[in-house]
Amino acid sequence: MQRRPDWVPESVDMERPSAARIYDYLLGGSHNFAADRDVARKAIAAMPDLPVQAQANRAFLRRAVQYVAQAGIRQFLDIGSGIPTLGNVHEVGRRAVDGARVVYVDIDPVAVAHSRALVSADDGVTVIQEDLRRPDRIVDHADLCAVLDLDQPVAVLMVAILHVIPDTDDPFGIVARLRDRLASGSYLVVAHGTDDSRPVEVEELRRLSEKTATPMTLRTHAEVAPFFAGFELVEPGLVWAPQWHPDAADDIGEHPERSSNLVGVGRKP
Amino acid sequence: MTGPSDSGSGDPRHVPDLAGFAHTWARAVAGTSYVPMTHTEIEIHLRGLAQRLADALLAEPFTAVPGHQIGADLAAAGFVAPEALGRTAAVLAGRLLADVGLTGDEAAGRLGALLDAVVTGCVRGIRDRTLDEQEAIRRAALTAREQAEQALRASEVRLRYLALYDQLTGLPNRTLFADRLAALVADAPAHARIGICFIDLDGFTAVNDSLGHRVGDQLLIAVADRLTDLASAGGYLPARLGGDEFALLVTGTTCTDDMVKVADRALSTLRAPVRAGDHDLPISASVGIVERRTGGADPAELMRAADTALHWAKADGKARWTVFDAHRSARDVVRFRLSAAMPAALDRDEFTLVYQPLKDLGDGRIRGFEALARWRHPELGVVFPDRFIALAEDTGLIVKIGLRLLHQACRQAVAWQRGYPQPPFVSVNLAVRQIRHPSLVAEVAAVLDDTGLAPDRLQLEITESAVANDRTDTIDTLAALADLGVRLAIDDFGTGYANLSYLRHLPVHALKLANAFADCLRTPDPTDPTGEAILGTLISLGHTLGLTITAEGIETPSQARRLAEFGCDLGQGWHFGRPASTRRVAQLLTAEHGRPG
Numbered sequence: 001m002q003r004r005p006d007w008v009p010e011s012v013d014m015e016r017p018s019a020a021r022i023y024d025y026l027l028g029g030s031h032n033f034a035a036d037r038d039v040a041r042k043a044i045a046a047m048p049d050l051p052v053q054a055q056a057n058r059a060f061l062r063r064a065v066q067y068v069a070q071a072g073i074r075q076f077l078d079i080g081s082g083i084p085t086l087g088n089v090h091e092v093g094r095r096a097v098d099g100a101r102v103v104y105v106d107i108d109p110v111a112v113a114h115s116r117a118l119v120s121a122d123d124g125v126t127v128i129q130e131d132l133r134r135p136d137r138i139v140d141h142a143d144l145c146a147v148l149d150l151d152q153p154v155a156v157l158m159v160a161i162l163h164v165i166p167d168t169d170d171p172f173g174i175v176a177r178l179r180d181r182l183a184s185g186s187y188l189v190v191a192h193g194t195d196d197s198r199p200v201e202v203e204e205l206r207r208l209s210e211k212t213a214t215p216m217t218l219r220t221h222a223e224v225a226p227f228f229a230g231f232e233l234v235e236p237g238l239v240w241a242p243q244w245h246p247d248a249a250d251d252i253g254e255h256p257e258r259s260s261n262l263v264g265v266g267r268k269p
Numbered sequence: 270m271t272g273p274s275d276s277g278s279g280d281p282r283h284v285p286d287l288a289g290f291a292h293t294w295a296r297a298v299a300g301t302s303y304v305p306m307t308h309t310e311i312e313i314h315l316r317g318l319a320q321r322l323a324d325a326l327l328a329e330p331f332t333a334v335p336g337h338q339i340g341a342d343l344a345a346a347g348f349v350a351p352e353a354l355g356r357t358a359a360v361l362a363g364r365l366l367a368d369v370g371l372t373g374d375e376a377a378g379r380l381g382a383l384l385d386a387v388v389t390g391c392v393r394g395i396r397d398r399t400l401d402e403q404e405a406i407r408r409a410a411l412t413a414r415e416q417a418e419q420a421l422r423a424s425e426v427r428l429r430y431l432a433l434y435d436q437l438t439g440l441p442n443r444t445l446f447a448d449r450l451a452a453l454v455a456d457a458p459a460h461a462r463i464g465i466c467f468i469d470l471d472g473f474t475a476v477n478d479s480l481g482h483r484v485g486d487q488l489l490i491a492v493a494d495r496l497t498d499l500a501s502a503g504g505y506l507p508a509r510l511g512g513d514e515f516a517l518l519v520t521g522t523t524c525t526d527d528m529v530k531v532a533d534r535a536l537s538t539l540r541a542p543v544r545a546g547d548h549d550l551p552i553s554a555s556v557g558i559v560e561r562r563t564g565g566a567d568p569a570e571l572m573r574a575a576d577t578a579l580h581w582a583k584a585d586g587k588a589r590w591t592v593f594d595a596h597r598s599a600r601d602v603v604r605f606r607l608s609a610a611m612p613a614a615l616d617r618d619e620f621t622l623v624y625q626p627l628k629d630l631g632d633g634r635i636r637g638f639e640a641l642a643r644w645r646h647p648e649l650g651v652v653f654p655d656r657f658i659a660l661a662e663d664t665g666l667i668v669k670i671g672l673r674l675l676h677q678a679c680r681q682a683v684a685w686q687r688g689y690p691q692p693p694f695v696s697v698n699l700a701v702r703q704i705r706h707p708s709l710v711a712e713v714a715a716v717l718d719d720t721g722l723a724p725d726r727l728q729l730e731i732t733e734s735a736v737a738n739d740r741t742d743t744i745d746t747l748a749a750l751a752d753l754g755v756r757l758a759i760d761d762f763g764t765g766y767a768n769l770s771y772l773r774h775l776p777v778h779a780l781k782l783a784n785a786f787a788d789c790l791r792t793p794d795p796t797d798p799t800g801e802a803i804l805g806t807l808i809s810l811g812h813t814l815g816l817t818i819t820a821e822g823i824e825t826p827s828q829a830r831r832l833a834e835f836g837c838d839l840g841q842g843w844h845f846g847r848p849a850s851t852r853r854v855a856q857l858l859t860a861e862h863g864r865p866g
Contacts, residue, residue: 012410012413012414012417014410014414021406027302027303028302028303028347028349028350029402030398030399030400030402030403030406031402031403031405031406031409032406033406033410052300054303055300055302055303058303058305059303062305083406085402086303086304086305086347087303087304087305091305092305109413109416109417110406110409110410110413111409112413113408113409113410113412113413113416114405114406114409116412117405117408117409117412247307247308247309248307248308248309251308
C-alpha cells in the first residue's frame with residue numbers, strides 16, 4: 001500500500017463506525033451515529049453484558065484517576081480519550097484535586113472536535129489530534145507542552161487503547177518511549193482487553209472492531225504485563241477491572257473475569 | 270388525609286428514615302447507566318431525591334410540580350437508561366408511601382400524580398439530553414469535516430506548489446516555465462515577440478564535488494536571488510529548470526538585441542563572487558538566447574532552441590551568451606544525422622578508399638598511394654572525410670572505421686605487391702583516437718598478418734598534434750609500430766608546432782609537408798624569399814634526421830620542379846594525379862610497369 005504523506009489529511013467519514021462513539025453508546029450516550037449504533041447493537045448481541053463491562057471500564061478510569069490524584073498527581077495525559085462526556089478525566093481529576101491539568105489525545109477527528117467544544121473555555125485542559133503510534137509527536141506537541149510540565153510527575157492514561165495497537169506497530173516500544181520521557185513518580189494507567197476469559201464472545205467483538213479504523217489486538221495477562229516494564233505495579237497488580245480498588249468490596253461481584261478487561265497502575269520509580 | 274398540613278415554607282420536616290429506601294433504589298438502578306459516582310455517592314444522591322419526593326408527598330396543599338424537577342435531576346445525574354427509569358418507577362410505587370408513612374387512597378393518588386411528574390420530567394430530561402448530544406456530535410463531525418477539507422485544500426495548494434516550484438530556490442520550475450510560455454504563445458497577438466534565456470553556471474559540478482552539496486545549494490540559492498532581482502526589475506519570469514540551469518522568459522521584446530541586453534545583465538549580475546559558507550566562490554555562466562515573433566512559434570521548439578544556443582555558448586568557451594541561429598542549428602542537425610547514421614553505414618560497408626599517387630620527384634615514378642576515406646552515402650552520394658572524420662572521432666567510431674579501412678588498404682597493397690615487381694606502398698591515415706587505442710599495435714600486426722602485406726609497404730600517417738604532447742604511451746605505440754617494420758610519417762607537418770626537435774625522439778621515417786609550403790612556390794614573391802628559404806631549410810633538416818620528405822598540394826609543373834631542386838623526395842597533388850578508384854590506379858600502374866604478371 002502506498003503510504004500517504006503526513007500532510008495529506010484523513011477524510012471524515014460519518015458512515016464509518018468509530019470506537020469512540022460506539023463506546024459512548026455503550027455508556028448510554030447519544031454522541032453517535034447510525035453506523036456506530038449498528039455495530040454497538042451487534043456487539044451487544046454477541047455479549048449482552050457489554051454495556052455493563054463498558055461501565056466497569058469507565059469506573060476503573062474514575063477510580064484510577066482518584067487514586068493517582070490522592071497520590072499527589074496533578075497532571076494527566078489521557079491517550080485515546082474518545083468522547084469525554086460523563087466522568088471525564090478533568091472533572092474527576094478536579095473533584096479530587098484543585099488545579100488538575102489534563103491533555104486529551106485521540107486519533108478520531110470527530111472525537112477531537114467534540115472534546116474541543118467541551119473544553120475550549122477551560123484553561124488547563126487541551127485536546128490534541130494525534131496517533132499513539134507516533135509518541136514523540138505527542139510529547140513534543142506544543143499544545144501539550146503549554147499545559148503539562150513533563151519534568152514533573154504525570155499520570156499517563158492508556159485505558160482501552162493499547163489493544164488497538166497491533167504488535168507490528170511495536171506497542172511495547174511506544175510505551176517504553178513515553179516512559180523514558182516521564183519524570184520519576186509518574187504513573188501509567190492501563191486497561192487492556194483480553195480473550196483470556198471469554199474467547200468466543202471476545203473474538204466476535206474483535207471481528208466487529210475490524211469495521212472501525214481501530215481493529216483490536218487482544219492480549220493475554222502475560223502479554224499485557226510487559227507494558228509495565230520500568231514501572232512498579234501498585235497493589236493489587238494487573239487484575240480484572242472490577243478487582244482494582246473497588247469502591248466497596250461487593251462491587252467486585254462473583255465473576256470479575258467477565259469484564260474481559262485487565263487493568264493495572266504502575267509508578268515510575 | 271394523614272400528612273402534616275403545614276406547607277409552603279419548604280423547611281425540612283421530620284420524616285421517617287429514608288436510608289433504606291435510597292439503598293434499595295440505588296441497588297435497583299445500579300449498572301443500568303454509567304454514572305460517574307461511587308455506590309455510596311449514588312446512595313447519598315438518591316437519598317436527596319427521595320427526601321424531595323417525601324417533601325412533595327407531604328406538602329399541603331399537595332402539588333405534583335416538584336416531581337418534574339426531581340425526574341429531570343435524575344436524568345441529569347446520568348440515570349438515562351430506560352431500565353433506570355423503569356426500576357425507579359417500580360421502587361417508588363412499591364415502597365415510597367410506606368417508607369414515608371402514608372396510606373390511603375389520597376396518598377396513593379398523590380403518589381400517582383407525583384410519579385407521573387417524575388417520569389415526565391425524567392423522560393423530558395433524557396430526550397433533551399439526547400437531542401443536545403446528537404446536536405453536539407453532529408456539530409463536531411461537521412467541524413472535523415470542515416477542518417479535514419481545509420487541510421486537504423492546504424495540501425492541494427502545497428501539492429500544486431511542489432509540482433510547479435523548485436523546492437531549493439522557490440523559483441518556478443521547468444513545468445511552470447513551460448506552461449507559462451505555452452500560455453503566452455497561445456494568447457499573444459501574432460506580431461508580438463518573445464525571448465528566452467537559458468542560463469547555466471560554468472563549472473558548477475566542480476563546486477559540488479569539491480566543496481559539497483551544502484555549499485553548492487547555497488550557491489544555487491544566491492544565483493536564484495540575483496536572477497529574481499533581475500527578473501522583477503525587468504518584469505521577466507525566472508525559473509530553475511533543474512541542476513544549475515536557470516531561465517528567464519521575457520515578453521514584449523522588439524528584436525534579438527533586447528534579449529542580448531537581458532543576457533548581458535544576467536551575465537553581469539552573476540559575475541560577482543558568491544559568498545557561500547566560508548568561501549567566496551567566483552562564478553560565471555553561459556547563456557543561450559532565442560528571440561522571435563510569437564506568431565507560429567512552438568513553445569517546445571523555443572525551449573529546444575534556447576537549449577541548443579546554451580550548448581553552443583558552452584562549446585564556444587563558456588562565460589558568454591550565444592544567440593540561436595537556425596542555419597547553425599540545421600548544420601548541427603545534419604552533423605547529428607550523419608553521426609547517427611555512421612554505425613549502420615559501417616555495417617553496410619559504405620566507407621571505402623580512393624588512392625592518390627605519391628611520385629618520386631626525381632624520376633617521376635609512382636612510389637606509393639595515400640589511401641583517402643570516402644563515405645558512399647546512399648542519399649548524399651560521396652561524402653568527403655572533412656564532413657565525417659571529426660564526427661567519427663567524437664563518437665569514437667573512428668577506431669572501428671579506421672581498422673576497417675586499414676584492412677581494405679592493405680588488401681589493395683597486397684594486390685599491387687602481387688602484380689608489380691616494384692610495388693607501391695600504401696599510406697593510411699591514423700586518427701588521434703586510434704593511436705590512443707590500446708590494441709592498435711596488435712590490430713595493425715593482425716592486419717599485416719591477415720593480408721600478407723610486407724610491413725615496409727605500409728605507411729601510417731599521424732598528425733603533428735597527435736605526437737606533439739610527448740605522451741610516453743604515444744611514443745611507445747609508435748615505437749612498437751616501427752618495430753613491426755611499418756613506416757611512420759608525420760602528416761601535415763608545419764601546420765602546428767613545426768617543432769623539429771621532438772622529431773629526433775620519435776621513431777618516424779617520413780615527413781609530409783603541409784600544403785602551405787607548396788602554395789608559396791605556386792605564387793613566388795620575389796621580394797620575400799622567406800617562404801622558399803624555410804622550405805629549403807626544412808627539407809635539408811629532414812634529410813639530416815634521415816627522413817623522407819613528401820610535399821603535398823603540388824598543382825603545377827613549376828612547383829614540382831622547384832621542390833625537386835630543393836631535394837624533396839616525393840610529391841603529391843593534382844599535378845601528379847587526383848585521388849582515384851582502384852581500377853584507375855591499376856591503369857596508372859600498368860602504364861608504368863606493363864600489365865601485371
